[in-house]
Amino acid sequence: MAAGIYYPCNRVNTWPADDALARPDRGRYPGGPAWVVGSCQESCDEQAGLDECPGLAELNGRDRSGVGKPGDAPPNPEGAPVGRRLILGLLGLGALGTLTGQRVQNALAPVVGAVADHDPTGLLSLIPLGDTFRYYSVTGSVRQETADNYRLNVSGLVDHPATYSIADLKSLPQTSLIQDFQCVTGWHVPAVHWAGVRLSVLLEKAAPAKQARAVLFTSFDGTYTESLTLAEARHPDVIVALEMLGAPVTHDHGGPVRMYAGSMYGYKSTKWLSGIELAETETPGYWETRGYAIDGTIRE
Amino acid sequence: MPSTEPSGNNEARPTPSVPEPTSASVPRFSRAERMIHRTTAILMTVCILTAAVLYNGSIAVPVGHRHLIELIHVYCGFALPVPMLLGIGSFAYRADLRRLGRFTPADRRWLRSRTRRDGTITVGKFNAGQKLNASLVSGSILVLLGTGVLMYFVLLAPLSWRSGATFVHDWFALALGLLVVGHVIFALKDPEARRGMRTGSVSRSWARTEHEGWLHDLENAATESAAEVPEK
Numbered sequence: 347m348a349a350g351i352y353y354p355c356n357r358v359n360t361w362p363a364d365d366a367l368a369r370p371d372r373g374r375y376p377g378g379p380a381w382v383v384g385s386c387q388e389s390c391d392e393q394a395g396l397d398e399c400p401g402l403a404e405l406n407g408r409d410r411s412g413v414g415k416p417g418d419a420p421p422n423p424e425g426a427p428v429g430r431r432l433i434l435g436l437l438g439l440g441a442l443g444t445l446t447g448q449r450v451q452n453a454l455a456p457v458v459g460a461v462a463d464h465d466p467t468g469l470l471s472l473i474p475l476g477d478t479f480r481y482y483s484v485t486g487s488v489r490q491e492t493a494d495n496y497r498l499n500v501s502g503l504v505d506h507p508a509t510y511s512i513a514d515l516k517s518l519p520q521t522s523l524i525q526d527f528q529c530v531t532g533w534h535v536p537a538v539h540w541a542g543v544r545l546s547v548l549l550e551k552a553a554p555a556k557q558a559r560a561v562l563f564t565s566f567d568g569t570y571t572e573s574l575t576l577a578e579a580r581h582p583d584v585i586v587a588l589e590m591l592g593a594p595v596t597h598d599h600g601g602p603v604r605m606y607a608g609s610m611y612g613y614k615s616t617k618w619l620s621g622i623e624l625a626e627t628e629t630p631g632y633w634e635t636r637g638y639a640i641d642g643t644i645r646e
Numbered sequence: 647m648p649s650t651e652p653s654g655n656n657e658a659r660p661t662p663s664v665p666e667p668t669s670a671s672v673p674r675f676s677r678a679e680r681m682i683h684r685t686t687a688i689l690m691t692v693c694i695l696t697a698a699v700l701y702n703g704s705i706a707v708p709v710g711h712r713h714l715i716e717l718i719h720v721y722c723g724f725a726l727p728v729p730m731l732l733g734i735g736s737f738a739y740r741a742d743l744r745r746l747g748r749f750t751p752a753d754r755r756w757l758r759s760r761t762r763r764d765g766t767i768t769v770g771k772f773n774a775g776q777k778l779n780a781s782l783v784s785g786s787i788l789v790l791l792g793t794g795v796l797m798y799f800v801l802l803a804p805l806s807w808r809s810g811a812t813f814v815h816d817w818f819a820l821a822l823g824l825l826v827v828g829h830v831i832f833a834l835k836d837p838e839a840r841r842g843m844r845t846g847s848v849s850r851s852w853a854r855t856e857h858e859g860w861l862h863d864l865e866n867a868a869t870e871s872a873a874e875v876p877e878k
Contacts, residue, residue, distance in 0.1 A: 429747030429781040436785030437792075440814050444793060447810030474701075474816030481703040483710040531797045532805070532812030598707050636713060638800065646804055 479527070479535055481598050484632060488567040488597070488618055496602050498586070502562070502623035505553035512602060515588060518543045523583060523608065528644055530611040540606045541589035546580045548622065560628040563605060564621035572616045572631035573640075574607065576624070583608030586619065607642070614642035671849050672864055674771075674842040676738035683843055685729040690826060692722045697819055723794050726787055745771050746780040753777060771860035775832075779825060786822040790815060 443450070498510040522541035528534040549561070554576065561579040563572040578584065587595055587606045595601030600617025607614040613633040634640045675683070696719035699709050709715065733739035753774035756762045762773075772780070793811035796803045803811070833840050838852040853861040 424744065425748035425750035425753065427747055428749035428753075429777060429784075432778075432781035433785035433788065436782070436789055440789030440792060440818065443814035443817070444796065444807055444810040447813030448806050451809070451813050474813075474820055479703070480701065481706040482712045483707065484712050486710045487708070488710070528805075530800050530808075532808035532810070534809065598703065632713075644805065646806075 479599065480529070480533060482612075482617070483567065485567045485569045490597055491566060491602055491618070493602055498603060498619060499621045500548055500552045500623075501621065502625055503555040503558040504624050505555065506551065508552060510548075512588070515543050515586065515603065518547055520588075521582075521585060522589070523585070525583060525606075525608045527606075527612055527615075530613060530638055530642070538590065539592050540585060540587050540608075542585045542587040542603075542606070544582060545584045545586055545605075545622075546582070548586060549576075549579060549624075552624070554624045557626050558624040560625045562621075562623040562625050562629055563616040563619060563631075564623070565600075565616050565618045566620035567618050570616060570618070570632045571629065572605070572614055572634075573625075573628040574610075574614065575628060578607070578610075578643075581607075581609070586622075609644055610642040611638070611644060613638055669850070671847040672853050672861065673846055674848045674853075675846050676736065677846065678733060678736040679739050679742065680843060680846055682729040682733045682736075682739060686726065689722045689726045689729075693719060693726060694823060694826065696722070701816070701819075720794065720798050723791060727791060730784075742771070746777050749774065749777060765855070765858070768859045768862075769857050770863075771857055773857070779829060783822065783825050783829075786818050786825070789818050790822065793818070 493512045496512050498515065499507075500510070501507045520541060521544050522539065524537050524539050526534055526536050527538050545561070559576050561574050561576060563574075565571070574584070584605070584607045587604050588602070589595060590599055590601075590604070590606070595604050600615075600619070603619050605614070605616040605619050613631070628640055630640055696715050699705050699715050700712075700719060706712070733743075752767055756767045756769065756774040757778070759767060793815040796808055796811040797815060800808065833843075836856075838848055839856075842848040850861065853864075
């Protein structure tokens, strides 16, 4: 608040901000006073010394009186550039959020998440708390496979091709782990419970041929493909998942059987898994032909 | 639509096209401004609809086609600021941007007032709420564009930035969605404001009630340009 002395004048500044359009020196209220000096000693708002002070409003019977310094154009007839400041402020907030958002979200999610769990209206679930799965499907709809009709084929450069039912998979040694699901675009779900058969177990039983260097995955959505190098596929955190989040993998999450490649971005974890094929080289998968790196290892 | 309600311009410049003070309607938005508003509204709507699919699992599952939806969302998002940038070439649009960006003490009082619409505080071409909305929407669009670029071109930034960008994108999208809903609600409540954006003109009585300061300036300009003619 700059204390200042303002002078009503007939050079009404065609509020608001008619700048280029209105030629402030021409605007004129009917019967407006000629330059009157020092009639208003109130301090008016802001450095720009804008358009009014209370005394003037009375003078003109309306509150858009023009003011100016004597012998000079009105200081700033347009008002303060608040719009620009708001935009720059939002940009700053966005940049800050980008740099610190992960930490903020980690701090926020447990608190708000606990409230959301007991929210009878369900409205809180619309708030972007993070830490939730987003459902990716690259086709129109994916047929439902039940525990009865589901089959997983292991084929390609192997000595022992095989077809597994869910019961077959369950009869193999089970493993479970708690590990994050990280999407390449940035969202992630911490500490997800996964359970199933290590891919290395299936590979062992299939006995890959010497020239096999890669594992290709197909999905019964009919479109999605992925691949891992044979070395990556043998990592202990790469599993053929039968359970996720403490329950059988739901259809929307890629059930009844999906891949989970820990320590890799989510696009490496094929949903609705239907086939595992050994090959000599990796083949760029669905998202990899659309720009993502074929090496999906999460770094840094 | 860096916009508020109506964003746009009028022909306040003293030209022969300014109607006589007696005519029933006054020009509010130029053709360029209305085109900018229309294209921005379409792009914004597509962005919001595709965002709903991408974000909300119960919609995403039945719709599927993730890559296609994503492409539509991303390219409409890239295109969103384009009409406004092209608008820089329009005199009327620039003039209204200037109006929208400047806040006077009267604007502050308008925002604080509980009886802001009773006419005591004279409002210019845009009221303070419209100005606020314009700035917040423009800033949000830019933030969403920047974070969207980081999320879409995954090689640009380290993972922690991408996570932060997702966080920011989600919250700004929610906020912008609310601003747009508010904008639409205000527009639905005011047929004459909608007419202004649809046809470019509003009734003189509406202008007097809602934007008296602006009407006054228009009339002044018209009077003067008429008065000037003989001198030339």
